[in-house]
Amino acid sequence: MARGGFPGGMNMNNLMKQAKKMQEQMMKVQQELEEKTVEASVGGGVVTVVANGKKEILEINIKPEVVDPDDVEMLQDLIIAAVNEATRKADEMIQNEMGKLTGGMGMPGLF
Numbered sequence: 001m002a003r004g005g006f007p008g009g010m011n012m013n014n015l016m017k018q019a020k021k022m023q024e025q026m027m028k029v030q031q032e033l034e035e036k037t038v039e040a041s042v043g044g045g046v047v048t049v050v051a052n053g054k055k056e057i058l059e060i061n062i063k064p065e066v067v068d069p070d071d072v073e074m075l076q077d078l079i080i081a082a083v084n085e086a087t088r089k090a091d092e093m094i095q096n097e098m099g100k101l102t103g104g105m106g107m108p109g110l111f
Contacts (some may be wrong), residue, residue, distance in 0.1 A: 022101060029097050038093055040085035047078040051086040053094055 033053025039047040046066040050059040060082070066075055 025101050026068040026098070029101060033094060033097055036093060038086055038089035040082050040089055042081045042085065043078045047075075047082045049079075049082040051083075051090045053090060053097075055087055055090045057083060057086065 030053075035052045035059065037050050038052075039048060039050050043066060047062040048059075048061040049057060050061075051057050060079065062075070063081075066078065068074070
């Protein structure tokens with residue numbers, strides 16, 4: 001290894017600059033993700049959930065025809081399924097956006 005450097009000719013200053021630039025890019029992407037939304041629908045569209053890139057639930061829409069006082073359990077199951085699907089979609093969106101930053105750096109699965 002060359003004095004004061006890393007294999008491939010990369011020195012500590014360049015490495016620090018790249019790390020800082022990547023951190024700034026990641027913060028920007030995280031802010032953008034907060035504004036993006038995903039939507040999940042279950043039961044043929046009777047329950048719909050909207051979440052943002054922070055995995056916060058923004059909306060839950062329930063069609064009146066699914067509200068059956070004699071079968072509250074089914075409605076609860078539909079809501080859980082829709083929330084879980086919205087969260088999964090938010091995770092996927094986050095992975096895709098963050099993967100754009102880390103994809104070329106040999107760091108799969110960092111996020």
